[in-house]
Amino acid sequence: MNHLGRRAIVIVLAMLLLVSASPALVAAQATSATSTKTAEVTDALQQIASLERDHDVNTLYDLLHPDVRQKLSREGLGAYYASPAALIPDGAYADVKVTFGDWTWPVTGKTYKDAATVTYTASGTRNGKPASETATQHLVLDGVTWRWFFGVTDAFVAQQDSAAAKAQSYKSPFKDKGYAAIDTYWASAFTIAGITYTPPREIIAVTKPIRTGCGNEDQTGIDKAGVYYCTVDHKIYYSPKMKTEVSIGFGSYAWYHIVAHEWGHHIQQLMGIDATRDPELDGGIYPIELELQADCLAGTYDQDALAKGAITEKAFDQALAITDVAGDRKSTKWDDPNAHGTDAQRRQSVLTGFDDGFIGCNLPLHPPEG
Numbered sequence: 001m002n003h004l005g006r007r008a009i010v011i012v013l014a015m016l017l018l019v020s021a022s023p024a025l026v027a028a029q030a031t032s033a034t035s036t037k038t039a040e041v042t043d044a045l046q047q048i049a050s051l052e053r054d055h056d057v058n059t060l061y062d063l064l065h066p067d068v069r070q071k072l073s074r075e076g077l078g079a080y081y082a083s084p085a086a087l088i089p090d091g092a093y094a095d096v097k098v099t100f101g102d103w104t105w106p107v108t109g110k111t112y113k114d115a116a117t118v119t120y121t122a123s124g125t126r127n128g129k130p131a132s133e134t135a136t137q138h139l140v141l142d143g144v145t146w147r148w149f150f151g152v153t154d155a156f157v158a159q160q161d162s163a164a165a166k167a168q169s170y171k172s173p174f175k176d177k178g179y180a181a182i183d184t185y186w187a188s189a190f191t192i193a194g195i196t197y198t199p200p201r202e203i204i205a206v207t208k209p210i211r212t213g214c215g216n217e218d219q220t221g222i223d224k225a226g227v228y229y230c231t232v233d234h235k236i237y238y239s240p241k242m243k244t245e246v247s248i249g250f251g252s253y254a255w256y257h258i259v260a261h262e263w264g265h266h267i268q269q270l271m272g273i274d275a276t277r278d279p280e281l282d283g284g285i286y287p288i289e290l291e292l293q294a295d296c297l298a299g300t301y302d303q304d305a306l307a308k309g310a311i312t313e314k315a316f317d318q319a320l321a322i323t324d325v326a327g328d329r330k331s332t333k334w335d336d337p338n339a340h341g342t343d344a345q346r347r348q349s350v351l352t353g354f355d356d357g358f359i360g361c362n363l364p365l366h367p368p369e370g
Helices: 003-020 023-053 057-062 074-082 154-167 177-193 219-225 240-250 252-270 287-308 313-323 343-361
Strands: 094-105 110-126 129-141 146-148 202-205 210-212 215-217 227-230 235-238
Touching (some): 023 094, 023 146, 074 287, 227 252, 235 240, 235 252, 240 313, 252 287, 287 313
Antiparallel strands (some): 094 110, 110 129, 129 146
């Protein structure tokens, strides 16, 4: 290439740089980006209104910012929407206006960069009477989803959990407090969705040969299996030896996390979710998907227990620690009927349930249509 040719290219590149850096273009790009964010926030806000009209509190809870779910339990949000004081919209929000900037959530004092502050008019029913009011909502992007916030004071948020505890009428049949807590969590989640819940029939420590719905069981067999949920008789069977080893080696909550996984299989049964013979042809799911979903559902319980103060972050670390050593052997194929997932897959599934709730676990726990 000759000198003139190289010079022409340099001039063209310089012109392109000048154009790309022009204030008008930069301003136009910024305006376009803001418009896109505004549209996303508006859609997220209207989704909240739609979920409120449908009384889909489980999904509303899962769409809360994770920081809110550290302060508020699923039952707490359910108690708020069950209260006649909650304004339930009868249509889309009107007069929506969105601005962006730093915002501090008064409940914790934490500041969020580039949060969306939205003002709007909500019309619907409050205390059984028609109501209309101007309200403000804040949403923060978690990288993918605009998450909403609930409550402006710590006392108000705590009040919802207190109201939920007082309104709790479900009596768990399990005497063990840890099992009863898992049972009550799921009973509440189903009640929120307006779906009938039945608990596992029993949780049995196998100390002698017994006949189960899934076949004969003895000490040798259960020590090898460790723990399992029988889909035929809806009971959980476990090895006392395994329970002791897990509790000593990882902490007492690690055992309850394992049981929460088995409870996840019970929830799958109630929801009609099961592995199929040939998922590629029948549209079902593989056994490994069933197992990872059960891990995910256990993660949703871990999150709620932490929000209620029933467990500590140290206890949740125990749940992750036992999960980190519960993966399949490296030689296990992903489509093996007994596959549960690798250590990393199982940990990620637990964290997905913890962070994204039933949405992340793909559990359709919504109110029946109509």
